[in-house]
Amino acid sequence: MSFLILYKYYFWISCVIILLNMSACKNKAEPPVHQPTAYELTIPFGFPTILNIPDDNPFTVEGIRLGRYLFYDGRLSGRTHPDSLMSCSSCHIQANNFEAGIDHPVFAGGFVHGLNGQQTHHVVLPLVNLVWNRSGYGWNGFLYPQNDKPDYRNLEDFVRLAVIAEDEMAGDTTRVKELFQEIEGYPELFFNAFGSNTITFLNIQRAIAQFIRTFVSANSRFDSFLRGELQLTQSELNGYVLFTTEEGADCFHCHGGGGNPLFTTHLFYNNGKDTLFSDPFDRFAVTGDPMHKGAYKAPTLRNVALSGPYMHDGRFATLDDVINYYSHDVKLSPQIDPLMHHVLKGGVQLTPQEKADLKAFILSLQDNEFLNNPEFSHPGKMPDE
Amino acid sequence: MIIRHILPAAVLILLIMGGCKNQGDHSSNGGHIVMQLKHTIDNQDIDFDELIYTNQAGNQYMVTEIQWFLSDLTLHRSKGESIKITGNSGCFYVDTDLQGSLIIAPAEIIPAGTYTGISFTFGINEQKNISGLFVNPPESFMFWPEYLGGGYHYMKLNGKWINPEGQTEPFNFHLGIGQEYAEDTGKAAVQQFGESRQYDHCEGYQPPQKLNTVAGFIQNYFSVEFNDLNFTITDGSTQSFELEMKVDNWFKSPHVYDHNQWGGSIMQQQEAMQQGCENGRNVFVIRPLQ
Numbered sequence: 001m002s003f004l005i006l007y008k009y010y011f012w013i014s015c016v017i018i019l020l021n022m023s024a025c026k027n028k029a030e031p032p033v034h035q036p037t038a039y040e041l042t043i044p045f046g047f048p049t050i051l052n053i054p055d056d057n058p059f060t061v062e063g064i065r066l067g068r069y070l071f072y073d074g075r076l077s078g079r080t081h082p083d084s085l086m087s088c089s090s091c092h093i094q095a096n097n098f099e100a101g102i103d104h105p106v107f108a109g110g111f112v113h114g115l116n117g118q119q120t121h122h123v124v125l126p127l128v129n130l131v132w133n134r135s136g137y138g139w140n141g142f143l144y145p146q147n148d149k150p151d152y153r154n155l156e157d158f159v160r161l162a163v164i165a166e167d168e169m170a171g172d173t174t175r176v177k178e179l180f181q182e183i184e185g186y187p188e189l190f191f192n193a194f195g196s197n198t199i200t201f202l203n204i205q206r207a208i209a210q211f212i213r214t215f216v217s218a219n220s221r222f223d224s225f226l227r228g229e230l231q232l233t234q235s236e237l238n239g240y241v242l243f244t245t246e247e248g249a250d251c252f253h254c255h256g257g258g259g260n261p262l263f264t265t266h267l268f269y270n271n272g273k274d275t276l277f278s279d280p281f282d283r284f285a286v287t288g289d290p291m292h293k294g295a296y297k298a299p300t301l302r303n304v305a306l307s308g309p310y311m312h313d314g315r316f317a318t319l320d321d322v323i324n325y326y327s328h329d330v331k332l333s334p335q336i337d338p339l340m341h342h343v344l345k346g347g348v349q350l351t352p353q354e355k356a357d358l359k360a361f362i363l364s365l366q367d368n369e370f371l372n373n374p375e376f377s378h379p380g381k382m383p384d385e
Numbered sequence: 386m387i388i389r390h391i392l393p394a395a396v397l398i399l400l401i402m403g404g405c406k407n408q409g410d411h412s413s414n415g416g417h418i419v420m421q422l423k424h425t426i427d428n429q430d431i432d433f434d435e436l437i438y439t440n441q442a443g444n445q446y447m448v449t450e451i452q453w454f455l456s457d458l459t460l461h462r463s464k465g466e467s468i469k470i471t472g473n474s475g476c477f478y479v480d481t482d483l484q485g486s487l488i489i490a491p492a493e494i495i496p497a498g499t500y501t502g503i504s505f506t507f508g509i510n511e512q513k514n515i516s517g518l519f520v521n522p523p524e525s526f527m528f529w530p531e532y533l534g535g536g537y538h539y540m541k542l543n544g545k546w547i548n549p550e551g552q553t554e555p556f557n558f559h560l561g562i563g564q565e566y567a568e569d570t571g572k573a574a575v576q577q578f579g580e581s582r583q584y585d586h587c588e589g590y591q592p593p594q595k596l597n598t599v600a601g602f603i604q605n606y607f608s609v610e611f612n613d614l615n616f617t618i619t620d621g622s623t624q625s626f627e628l629e630m631k632v633d634n635w636f637k638s639p640h641v642y643d644h645n646q647w648g649g650s651i652m653q654q655q656e657a658m659q660q661g662c663e664n665g666r667n668v669f670v671i672r673p674l675q
Contacts, residue, residue, distance in 0.1 A: 046517065046520060047520065048520050048521045048522060048525065049520055049521060050521045050522075134522070241530075241532045241596060242596075244530035244531070244532060244533075245530060245532060245533065245596060245652075245653065246557070246559075246650040246652045246653055247596060247650070247653050248596060250650070252528075252530060253557075256526075257528065257530060258516060258528070258530075258531055259516055259517075259519075259525055259528020259529075259530075259537075260522075260525050260526055260528055265522070265526050266522075291434050291449075332552065332553075334553065336555065337449075337555070338449050338543035338544055338545055338555035338556065338557060339543065339555070339557060340555060341554070341555040341556060341557055341648075341649030341650050342649070342650075343554075343555065344548075344552060344554055
């Protein structure tokens with residue numbers, strides 16, 4: 001009986017099967033709707049091979065391209081009035097090692113403030129080689145991968161915090177994403193990068209973080225020296241040996257050297273600047289360990305001559321001030337890091353000639369190719385121009 | 386009938402049997418070892434950053450962190466046969482601040498059988514201890530400056546002690562390649578520091594007034610041997626050990642190491658590093674765990 005029914009409707013069943021097959025074939029023939037191009041970072045000589053790239057935000061050519069526009073677009077503040085524009089590049093200037101710089105035309109002495117005039121808690125850190133930072137972002141490392149708070153873990157989160165912080169853009173993420181949704185050209189860029197014309201703030205964060213992670217500085221005179229391409233001057237060589245010896249300037253345990261060409265450990269140290277600690281944003285604020293009071297990140301020394309003012313609070317204006325401090329003015333406290341073992345002499349006691357040699361070496365870490373790399377510069381025209 | 390029912394069933398049975406056989410093959414190669422690292426002072430787990438310990442010289446001290454390399458881990462059998470762990474460059478980084486580093490679990494399969502001993506190198510031997518061996522942190526942060534011999538620290542043991550003036554003074558008990566200095570030995574300055582281009586700057590280098598001229602290098606790493614063990618590795622088993630570093634012994638015997646004598650930094654004091662490394666022969670204890 002059932003066989004007879006099937007036979008009766010044979011024609012119609014066949015038609016349905018054919019249509020289904022045709023539909024399936026049509027789907028197979030369609031090109032992928034969203035196919036971003038994977039971007040592979042070239043690892044410089046001697047640099048770490050393990051990168052800090054979140055699984056949910058891999059490098060893509062399209063993501064980096066979008067991030068570059070957003071990094072330089074003052075409308076990231078969520079506003080369009082010329083007096084209310086602020087972008088990442090307002091404080092992170094390429095020519096100044098992606099810091100504000102002591103000669104900043106708006107932020108006197110390199111002390112930055114937000115759109116409402118409120119000064120930031122700490123001075124700006126450089127955006128250099130951050131793709132290798134796996135130990136926490138910010139002077140106290142409050143953004144770190146193992147953080148229990150899932151939105152306080154990585155560079156992406158720093159973008160969001162910069163937009164909403166009262167001492168920075170004092171913005172609103174909803175307003176920002178809605179504003180960019182209306183700007184001609186951006187929805188298409190977001191589609192190319194993330195597969196959707198609908199702009200989300202998460203994708204804004206992701207794109208900017210991707211762009212920042214491409215900021216690689218690895219072609220200073222010192223890098224050429226490590227690659228065997230040139231010899232440093234006698235003064236630079238003297239400075240290098242001082243830099244990397246305990247009885248010299250003793251910089252290397254925290255600030256690297258030939259074996260750690262990042263010139264930072266990205267770790268946190270109390271380097272003896274003070275004896276009393278009241279900053280609510282030191283490392284202690286993150287770990288709760290009283291021994292971490294007054295401890296801050298050791299920043300990279302790449303391009304450091306352009307990174308003033310120095311220390312978390314910008315207390316030193318020049319590199320000479322910093323060298324003098326480590327030579328003669330280090331202070332003992334219960335919290336001082338054991339690596340500061342010269343503290344009872346006040347520091348490493350460099351002579352004027354040794355200071356000059358040390359400075360000469362540190363200046364050899366300046367990477368002019370990085371500071372002028374057109375791939376990191378303002379894109380020229382914004383998507384709607 | 387045969388094709389539709391018996392053949393698929395036979396294939397299925399063969400696949401299952403094959404799977405079982407593979408598992409059996411895997412375990413028949415042997416087992417594994419795991420070492421759990423422990424750092425003690427006066428036989429107790431260390432209270433870090435607590436100024437509560439007194440060493441043999443009478444220095445009151447505390448320890449902040451210990452970072453060190455264990456390498457050339459080798460298992461020995463009765464007839465002189467030995468199995469060396471070669472994975473991970475044969476080097477294992479241990480850091481009291483990194484819980485994951487306190488368990489050494491080599492991936493290598495250890496042949497089944499009875500073993501009589503374990504040995505390892507404290508630090509890294511001169512064949513491997515070359516600048517550039519590690520590019521990734523935290524191992525790369527252990528680099529030993531080229532001018533002082535290059536390669537990597539064997540150990541960073543950081544802390545503080547109370548000096549005769551009653552001040553809490555930092556110390557860096559850092560062990561690695563030592564130096565001979567021209568001023569002390571009358572030897573000529575080192576002209577050939579090493580194969581790595583990173584040494585280039587040292588050749589013919591004229592030290593500024595604070596530094597002496599390096600005339601030679603001294604390898605301070607040493608072998609730690611436990612020859613009185615008796616344990617068996619069976620197929621698919623894991624034999625665990627507890628490896629204890631008795632930190633107080635670094636300062637105890639045969640040399641009474643006095644922080645007041647050597648001060649806060651010893652990377653350029655070969656005599657201090659030599660005393661430390663000679664004391665190091667009495668630092669480690671190993672116990673098989675069930």
